[in-house]
Amino acid sequence: MGLEGSFAIAEAVRMVNADVISAYPITPQTHIVERLAEMIADGELDAEFICVESEHSAMSACVGASAAGARVFTCSAGQGLELMHEVLYIPASMRLPVVAVAANRALSGPLSVWCDHSDAMALRDIGWIQIFAENNQQAFDLTVCAYRMAEDQDVLFPAMVHIDGFYLSHVTEDMELPAEADVADFIPDYEYPFVLDPAKPVSMGCYGPPFIYFEAKMAQNVAFEASKSKILEVWKVFKETFGRSYEPVETYRMEDARTALLTMGSISESAMLAIDELRSEGKAVGLIRLRLWRPFPFAELREAVKNLDCLLVLDRAISYGMGGPVCGEVKAALYDKRQDLAIVSYIAGIGGRDVTLDEFKYMINRGEEKAQLVTLGEELEPEIIGVRE
Amino acid sequence: MGAKQKGWKDLELGCVVTEPGSAASTKTGEWRSTRPIRDNTKCIKCGACYIYCPEGCISEDDEGFFEADLYYCKGCGICAHECPRGVIEMVEEEEE
Numbered sequence: 264m265g266l267e268g269s270f271a272i273a274e275a276v277r278m279v280n281a282d283v284i285s286a287y288p289i290t291p292q293t294h295i296v297e298r299l300a301e302m303i304a305d306g307e308l309d310a311e312f313i314c315v316e317s318e319h320s321a322m323s324a325c326v327g328a329s330a331a332g333a334r335v336f337t338c339s340a341g342q343g344l345e346l347m348h349e350v351l352y353i354p355a356s357m358r359l360p361v362v363a364v365a366a367n368r369a370l371s372g373p374l375s376v377w378c379d380h381s382d383a384m385a386l387r388d389i390g391w392i393q394i395f396a397e398n399n400q401q402a403f404d405l406t407v408c409a410y411r412m413a414e415d416q417d418v419l420f421p422a423m424v425h426i427d428g429f430y431l432s433h434v435t436e437d438m439e440l441p442a443e444a445d446v447a448d449f450i451p452d453y454e455y456p457f458v459l460d461p462a463k464p465v466s467m468g469c470y471g472p473p474f475i476y477f478e479a480k481m482a483q484n485v486a487f488e489a490s491k492s493k494i495l496e497v498w499k500v501f502k503e504t505f506g507r508s509y510e511p512v513e514t515y516r517m518e519d520a521r522t523a524l525l526t527m528g529s530i531s532e533s534a535m536l537a538i539d540e541l542r543s544e545g546k547a548v549g550l551i552r553l554r555l556w557r558p559f560p561f562a563e564l565r566e567a568v569k570n571l572d573c574l575l576v577l578d579r580a581i582s583y584g585m586g587g588p589v590c591g592e593v594k595a596a597l598y599d600k601r602q603d604l605a606i607v608s609y610i611a612g613i614g615g616r617d618v619t620l621d622e623f624k625y626m627i628n629r630g631e632e633k634a635q636l637v638t639l640g641e642e643l644e645p646e647i648i649g650v651r652e
Numbered sequence: 653m654g655a656k657q658k659g660w661k662d663l664e665l666g667c668v669v670t671e672p673g674s675a676a677s678t679k680t681g682e683w684r685s686t687r688p689i690r691d692n693t694k695c696i697k698c699g700a701c702y703i704y705c706p707e708g709c710i711s712e713d714d715e716g717f718f719e720a721d722l723y724y725c726k727g728c729g730i731c732a733h734e735c736p737r738g739v740i741e742m743v744e745e746e747e748e
Contacts, residue, residue, distance in 0.1 A: 357667075357668075358666035457666075465668045465670050469667060469669050469675075471667065472678070475663075477660075478658060478663060
């Protein structure tokens with residue numbers, strides 16, 4: 264069936280039978296909450312919709328509801344995620360399985376409602392499981408998976424699904440929705456370990472003086488890193504149940520590739536077309552898509568690049584004075600093991616600028632030349648693609 | 653703060669506190685730099701120190717005199733400042 268990305272996500276939230284939804288509308292996320300509000304009003308979803316005056320309050324409401332044991336949902340984008348930023352750290356430190364969708368949007372200024380990954384990159388250290396979707400089917404599937412990951416009793420961390428604003432949120436694509444009963448089986452009811460109970464009172468979200476704060480953060484980090492094995496388990500069961508496969512790092516036409524482009528989000532689908540065309544010209548090139556952004560998939564990334572001479576990393580955000588944030592992380596992840604691999608940085612698609620097929624092909628062809636310079640020890644700045652002089 | 657401090661493996665999920673009122677076991681007076689010393693021969697038992705103490709760490713004894721609990725007292729000196737009879741003197745912690 265044809266479904267807009269926003270509506271696909273709303274369907275996922277309905278099928279997992281969320282209890283509490285709190286969100287503040289912001290382009291390009293608006294259709295998700297509009298549809299959910301409609302579902303609740305029409306009796307299709309038995310949930311509380313808490314209207315709030317800001318994204319800060321939306322996440323605060325989600326934290327409270329989740330701490331009371333409710334299954335919650337929120338979504339936001341760009342400036343909204345920034346206003347929410349302070350509270351995003353709270354469910355991670357309190358180990359609350361809040362699920363959110365981010366409809367990725369450029370950050371002001373200049374004011375932009377269009378897609379890039381500036382907002383996502385600003386959220387790198389919030390302590391949430393973070394996953395990137397490339398199309399509407401994935402937006403649906405990964406939202407469903409996010410609940411099972413977050414609510415696993417060995418995980419209990421919030422999870423965020425990143426979808427590209429407009430490219431996914433506002434575009435109708437052909438996709439398949441699973442049977443509701445199958446989703447209900449896949450996302451069973453869960454019980455938070457500390458439910459509200461007067462007989463067993465607890466204090467949540469306490470003050471952490473210097474004698475205990477460090478220990479609290481250590482416990483959080485160790486548990487978060489350990490969540491990856493459960494994330495893999497969820498995707499394994501998802502594949503067995505629904506037939507579609509997800510991996511922390513996914514590859515495309517990598518069989519004999521010596522050069523690969525690394526992308527995140529919807530741009531990956533355009534990149535596949537470029538790879539197909541270059542393959543038809545006889546070039547041994549492939550594509551690596553970073554699906555799981557946090558916890559970072561070090562081992563899977565190393566495996567994906569093991570036969571490469573040249574890796575081209577495409578960032579859809581700028582870390583001012585640093586370069587491409589994803590490239591920086593990829594380099595850090597590979598430094599210990601693969602200092603022989605030439606890594607080239609590109610930045611494109613900022614503020615909703617489309618990246619054309621020719622630009623992808625240019626990046627890959629030019630990247631191989633640049634890789635030779637890197638191998639010779641030259642220090643290369645990130646190359647900005649598609650900006651006018 | 654107790655004899656044995658908790659390590660990171662000892663913490664509850666999300667640093668939840670499962671023992672009500674356990675904050676009272678935290679020694680909040682440890683960074684005090686001055687402490688109150690009393691000369692109860694001058695004390696009129698008015699209780700001004702008890703009323704003004706922002707920590708609520710001053711209590712009345714059986715004879716009606718007041719004493720600060722140094723486990724919580726932060727040495728702010730408000731009691732000494734408010735005492736109408738100059739009973740309380742703040743002395744540096746390192747002094748006897």
